[in-house]
Amino acid sequence: MCIGLAMAELASAAPTSGGLYYWTYSLASPRCRNFLSWIVGYSNTIQTITGVASVNWACAIQIAAAISIASDQAYVTTNEQLYGIYAALVLSHAVLVSLGTKVLARLQRLYTFVNLCLCFIVIIALPIATPREYRNSASFALGNFTNLAGWPSGFAFILSFMAPLYSIGGYDASIHMSEEASNAATAIPWAIISSIAVSVVLGWGINVSLAFCMGTDLESILNGPIGQPMAQILYTSLGQRGALALWCLIISTLYIVASNSLLVGSRQTFAFSRDGALPFSRYLYRINSYTQTPVNTVWFDAIFVLVIGLLAFVSTEAINAVFTIGITASYVSFITPITTRFAFKNDFKPGPFYLGKLSFPIAAIAVSSMVFMIIVFFFPSTPQTTAQEMNYTVVVLGGYMALAISWYYCPVYGGVHWFNGPVANLAPSMKGGSRDENSVSKKEQQDAELSVSVVDV
DSSP states (O other): OHHHHHHHHHHHHOOOTTHHHHHHHHHSOTTTHHHHHHHHHHHHHHHHHHHHHHHHHHHHHHHHHHHHHHTTTOOOOOHHHHHHHHHHHHHHHHHHHTSOHHHHHHHHHHHHHHHHHHHHIIIIIHHHHSOGGGOOOHHHHHHOOOOOSSSOHHHHHHHTTHHHHHHTOOTTTTGGGGGGSTTHHHHHHHHHHHHHHHHHHHHHHHHHHHHHHSOSOHHHHHTOTTSOHHHHHHHHHHHHHHHHHHHHHHHHHHHHHHHHHHHHHHHHHHHHHHTTOSTTHHHHSOOOTTTOSOHHHHHHHHHHHHHHGGGGGTOHHHHHHHHHHHHHHHHHHHHHHHHHHHHSOOOOOOOSSOOGGGHHHHHHHHHHHHHHHHHHTTSOSSSSOOTTTSOOHHHHHHHHHHHHHHHHSOTTTSGGGTOOSOOOTTOSEETTEEOOTTSSOHHHHHHHHHOOOOOOO
């Protein structure tokens, strides 16, 4: 919540789809703001793209689990089949997200309704349907501590934050939709805060329900033939038909999350290409004249996501690193603008959402916790690890950021020679080439005129 509050203040002051790197540029010292803006832009871009990849991979695994449930746990999916499912999901999302904004807005209402229904079904129906032998006592559900990781219990507990932080993350999702929202300076901050609050309450309810209804044999749940602990719990509690019905609903909600992730990611890519920072920016920064959406960046992100999925053929740990990168890269892009607000002398103009004297302590808590968790998430899941079981997050993320920095300082062609931070939405031209009539929409022009901006210093 502290991270969300700190982000909400910045979003209220400057609601723009490029939010994180735009804030960094506006609030940092002129001596380093171009470089910091570049780093935040690239870390935020890889965060959104790996977010799309990880959700689609999770959805593919859940579809495979549904097939296992339907076959009475007899069917085992291969890596090739999983990638085929993954690719089909990514391509279908690309088609869906290429639609017009009005269509997407209507779908969001349906998405919200389905997601809420699923939460309440799990919270209410699971305890009613679970056989008595799988119902746990309050002392077990609320007081038992089982450590299967091999790490000391305290550190194992901290490592377990991976799942909830991944699930409740994406605090910047609303920000990237700022230029397609009405009254963004007020709506976006409250979207960030309310999404966190609702997720906390419903997520807690779901976990309590599961803890009371999963039985006591945790190893059989983790190593069950279905391959998914959640699906295994539903199978033992609801039977084959009940579990399959509910699991299909879970898959549909995850499909929704994946499409939303691509929607948000394409807007971040669009904003970064608007400033000429990405390769092929002059082709990416275009609005489709029919749908009035950035179709080019949608398909650019989709192709990138398909390439990332090939890591599944390297090892399970390599594809799992994509999940961790979704958190660590996002924290890098969150920490920088929050820190620059207080670390440099600037003329920050708060928007309608403002915390006053609480701004600094909340920001300090947010930044400290994110720095700590970044370090934690570089550790492997078990202390006795091999080259195959190693956590490759630091390698993949480090390699990507090293390439981004190398591109920035590349002699002659590097960003250090031409990147000057975010450009105005209404600027007639951009680095690397002139814009055509499809490069900016009427909606974007209206939002540019109405947006609240941070004063550059």
